[in-house]
Amino acid sequence: xxxxxxxxxxxxxxxxxxxxxxxxxxxxxxxxxxxxxxxxxxxxxxxxxxxxxxxxxxxxxxxxxxxxxxxxxxxxxxxxxxxxxxxxxxxxxxxxxxxxxxxxxxxxxxxxxxxxxxxxxxxxxxxxxxxxxxxxxxxxxxxxxxxxxxxxxxxxxxxxxxxxxxxxxxxxxxxxxxxxxxxxxxxxxxxxxxxxxxxxxxxxxxxxxxxxxxxxxxxxxxxxxxxxxxxxxxxxxxxxxxxxxxxxxxxxxxxxxxxxxxxxxxxxxxxxxxxxxxxxxxxxxxxxxxxxxxxxxxxxxxxxxxxxxxxxxxxxxxxxxxxxxxxxxxxxxxxxxxxxxxxxxxxxxxxxxxxxxxxxxxxxxxxxxxxxxxxxxxxxxxxxxxxxxxxxxxxxxxxxxxxxxxxxxxxxxxxxxxxxxxxxxxxxxxxxxxxxxxxxxxxxxxxxxxxxxxxxxxxxxxxxxxxxxxxxxxxxxxxxxxxxxxxxxxxxxxx
Amino acid sequence: xxxxxxxxxxxxxxxxxxxxxxxxxxxxxxxxxxxxxxxxxxxxxxxxxxxxxxxxxxxxxxxxxxxxxxxxxxxxxxxxxxxxxxxxxxxxxxxxxxxxxxxxxxxxxxxxxxxxxxxxxxxxxxxxxxxxxxxxxxxxxxxxxxxxxxxxxxxxxxxxxxxxxxxxxxxxxxxxxxxxxxxxxxxxxxxxxxxxxxxxxxxxxxxxxxxxxxxxxxxxxxxxxxxxxxxxxxxxxxxxxxxxxxxxxxxxxxxxxxxxxxxxxxxxxxxxxxxxxxxxxxxxxxxxxxxxxxxxxxxxxxxxxxxxxxxxxxxxxxxxxxxxxxxxxxxxxxxxx
Numbered sequence: 001x002x003x004x005x006x007x008x009x010x011x012x013x014x015x016x017x018x019x020x021x022x023x024x025x026x027x028x029x030x031x032x033x034x035x036x037x038x039x040x041x042x043x044x045x046x047x048x049x050x051x052x053x054x055x056x057x058x059x060x061x062x063x064x065x066x067x068x069x070x071x072x073x074x075x076x077x078x079x080x081x082x083x084x085x086x087x088x089x090x091x092x093x094x095x096x097x098x099x100x101x102x103x104x105x106x107x108x109x110x111x112x113x114x115x116x117x118x119x120x121x122x123x124x125x126x127x128x129x130x131x132x133x134x135x136x137x138x139x140x141x142x143x144x145x146x147x148x149x150x151x152x153x154x155x156x157x158x159x160x161x162x163x164x165x166x167x168x169x170x171x172x173x174x175x176x177x178x179x180x181x182x183x184x185x186x187x188x189x190x191x192x193x194x195x196x197x198x199x200x201x202x203x204x205x206x207x208x209x210x211x212x213x214x215x216x217x218x219x220x221x222x223x224x225x226x227x228x229x230x231x232x233x234x235x236x237x238x239x240x241x242x243x244x245x246x247x248x249x250x251x252x253x254x255x256x257x258x259x260x261x262x263x264x265x266x267x268x269x270x271x272x273x274x275x276x277x278x279x280x281x282x283x284x285x286x287x288x289x290x291x292x293x294x295x296x297x298x299x300x301x302x303x304x305x306x307x308x309x310x311x312x313x314x315x316x317x318x319x320x321x322x323x324x325x326x327x328x329x330x331x332x333x334x335x336x337x338x339x340x341x342x343x344x345x346x347x348x349x350x351x352x353x354x355x356x357x358x359x360x361x362x363x364x365x366x367x368x369x370x371x372x373x374x375x376x377x378x379x380x381x382x383x384x385x386x387x388x389x390x391x392x393x394x395x396x397x398x399x400x401x402x403x404x405x406x407x408x409x410x411x412x413x414x415x416x417x418x419x420x421x422x423x424x425x426x427x428x429x430x431x432x433x434x435x436x437x438x439x440x441x442x443x444x445x446x447x448x449x450x451x452x453x454x455x456x457x458x459x460x461x462x463x464x465x466x467x468x469x470x471x472x473x474x475x476x477x478x479x480x481x482x483x484x485x486x487x488x489x490x491x492x493x494x495x
Numbered sequence: 496x497x498x499x500x501x502x503x504x505x506x507x508x509x510x511x512x513x514x515x516x517x518x519x520x521x522x523x524x525x526x527x528x529x530x531x532x533x534x535x536x537x538x539x540x541x542x543x544x545x546x547x548x549x550x551x552x553x554x555x556x557x558x559x560x561x562x563x564x565x566x567x568x569x570x571x572x573x574x575x576x577x578x579x580x581x582x583x584x585x586x587x588x589x590x591x592x593x594x595x596x597x598x599x600x601x602x603x604x605x606x607x608x609x610x611x612x613x614x615x616x617x618x619x620x621x622x623x624x625x626x627x628x629x630x631x632x633x634x635x636x637x638x639x640x641x642x643x644x645x646x647x648x649x650x651x652x653x654x655x656x657x658x659x660x661x662x663x664x665x666x667x668x669x670x671x672x673x674x675x676x677x678x679x680x681x682x683x684x685x686x687x688x689x690x691x692x693x694x695x696x697x698x699x700x701x702x703x704x705x706x707x708x709x710x711x712x713x714x715x716x717x718x719x720x721x722x723x724x725x726x727x728x729x730x731x732x733x734x735x736x737x738x739x740x741x742x743x744x745x746x747x748x749x750x751x752x753x754x755x756x757x758x759x760x761x762x763x764x765x766x767x768x769x770x771x772x773x774x775x776x777x778x779x780x781x782x783x784x785x786x787x788x789x790x791x792x793x794x795x796x797x798x799x800x801x802x803x804x805x806x807x808x809x810x811x812x813x814x815x816x817x818x819x820x821x822x823x824x825x826x827x828x829x830x831x832x
Contacts, residue, residue, distance in 0.1 A: 468505070476516060
């Protein structure tokens with residue numbers, strides 16, 4: 001049940017009301033039931049797989065803790081390592097099986113063919129259970145944390161299940177387990193201000209998804225799926241729109257998640273901190289989906305050695321982390337390339353810091369000026385956007401062809417001859433899309449030095465209500481939903 | 496407490512806005528504006544039914560030649576459930592002597608008459624009746640839960656129409672194209688039609704169709720109004736003939752059991768002097784001459800069988816008198832006479 005459906009919006013209030021009516025001790029169980037039900041509504045397989053991963057993670061966690069009784073440190077660590085590895089392998093295998101089922105069977109079929117055994121690959125693929133990529137990361141993170149820190153394992157299987165599958169967070173953010181259990185333990189009282197902030201976050205998320213992202217998706221899909229029919233500036237503009245689509249889709253999803261979490265008393269950090277205004281790739285990764293990238297830093301980069309050996313090895317660790325990040329999206333060359341590109345650019349940026357400073361100094365470029373910052377923002381945006389092209393294209397060859405077609409023709413007349421109105425959106429819809437993007441940028445700029453939600457909360461009731469009603473009106477009238485529209489699912493739901 | 500009151504007030508405002516948006520985006524307005532112009536007690540014949548009635552039941556011929564006042568509350572693919580609601584609404588301001596029920600609606604195959612896959616017709620038929628608890632009851636019975644919710648949320652269905660908003664688009668007004676007491680501008684083209692042979696045997700109507708028709712007849716009985724089922728001439732397609740004629744046979748027996756008269760124009764085509772190649776614009780709809788022949792024959796039935804009188808020259812029939820000139824001008828322009 002995606003967030004941008006009426007079913008979810010109808011079911012959320014009763015879930016929240018019952019939550020606050022129940023005594024504190026019973027609330028986690030109610031949230032577990034709601035989360036499990038959310039998963040089961042998606043599909044029975046989702047619920048079964050979640051149950052399986054929860055069970056194996058829970059048991060592995062208990063066994064890691066029970067291994068503390070072993071007096072010999074070497075044996076204790078070996079036992080803990082074995083149980084952690086087992087739990088991680090089981091969780092990861094489940095994910096790999098679903099995600100890469102068709103690739104695995106094709107690979108097996110090819111291998112068998114090489115030795116003269118013919119095998120027909122199954123003509124179906126396994127639909128990924130809801131949120132699996134995320135709760136498997138949580139499970140792996142939980143077991144790794146238990147192993148590293150020797151903290152106490154979660155003794156309540158329902159609380160662990162809730163951590164793994166908390167329904168507002170099924171597609172992120174990924175919180176450290178300790179933080180989540182700490183929040184779970186706190187008594188939460190209903191607060192109107194928290195409700196208002198949560199509703200504002202949900203509204204903003206729905207606006208980004210339903211008004212902006214889904215509208216951009218029409219144009220992007222038209223161009224990327226038939227890129228051979230387009231060239232030059234049409235593809236350039238579609239590529240730029242792609243960046244806004246991914247940003248508004250993903251940040252919209254996490255805004256809604258954050259809002260729902262806040263209504264239930266679970267505050268989560270902001271995951272997107274104006275990433276469109278990043279001044280470098282390193283800066284970008286500090287602003288983009290920080291909880292997910294933080295997970296890869298903590299559980300891939302650091303275990304590989306992190307920055308303990310600066311220079312070549314650190315660079316390798318960075319690239320390996322980004323490669324893993326890319327492959328987490330899917331076992332495909334395009335995702336691997338996406339990850340590699342980011343890794344290489346981040347490493348290059350780090351290693352060339354001194355040279356860049358020297359260059360700007362020698363060219364007498366004043367780095368404190370707005371123009372310099374703007375140039376860096378634009379360059380970073382373009383670099384990130386190039387990687388998104390490969391991410392979105394059907395494969396790396398298509399991605400390369402799309403880049404080629406961008407420069408194959410110089411056709412500035414497309415900006416005035418109505419070509420953009422033939423990409424699936426009429427004039428009014430296209431104008432609305434541009435308006436939505438501009439509003440997104442303006443709000444992001446304002447958010448740099450202001451907490452917009454806080455500012456709205458501080459205003460008089462009449463103004464606040466006007467903002468809320470206008471926002472709801474905007475989403476209802478201009479959102480892409482309903483029988484005559486073709487809304488896209490949240491991009492990160494497919495992962 | 497203050498916050499609770501504020502929230503409550505906000506929710507009221509929100510509800511008001513949603514109701515306003517719902518109303519604004521409802522593209523099918525209730526079509527009773529002209530109907531309500533009729534003087535009370537001056538309606539002789541109320542006609543419900545499908546687009547066959549819109550093109551075939553010539554209300555102006557019935558008025559001009561016979562002084563019998565009639566009004567057509569029909570719509571494309573109107574099911575009996577919608578006819579029921581139309582009659583209920585119509586009876587709030589009129590007391591016709593005869594209600595005509597279109598027998599063609601009995602031939603629809605699906606559980607609620609053929610437009611299961613065409614929701615626009617569903618909405619068109621039921622949104623044209625003003626909101627009422629009867630409507631809610633009928634829709635609740637007819638539709639699955641989420642479709643029921645969708646029906647009462649036109650903003651959910653039609654909000655994307657904002658992109659084609661233009662002046663007058665959502666303003667309630669007369670029903671376009673049905674200017675003559677619900678009767679359409681008559682057409683003058685013809686078509687070649689082949690009439691398949693009649694079949695024996697019965698094919699039952701769909702259960703919901705039968706239940707709805709029963710409800711309509713019961714309503715007429717309760718109100719002491721004579722109901723007549725009328726089948727306008729049509730040429731069944733060969734592949735549908737078995738099913739349609741079978742249903743007609745079933746309908747005939749059904750109506751007989753309920754004591755409702757059945758005016759089967761297909762069976763009376765010879766007596767009417769009806770020619771399927773000259774009096775129809777296609778296999779389903781009558782043209783001008785077909786409508787005239789039908790009305791001339793049916794009017795005799797109304798006068799002799801149900802005692803309807805000629806009201807021309809009487810006070811109170813301004814509505815029909817007012818349409819005569821426009822109708823005549825249209826016919827003259829089309830026929831050159």
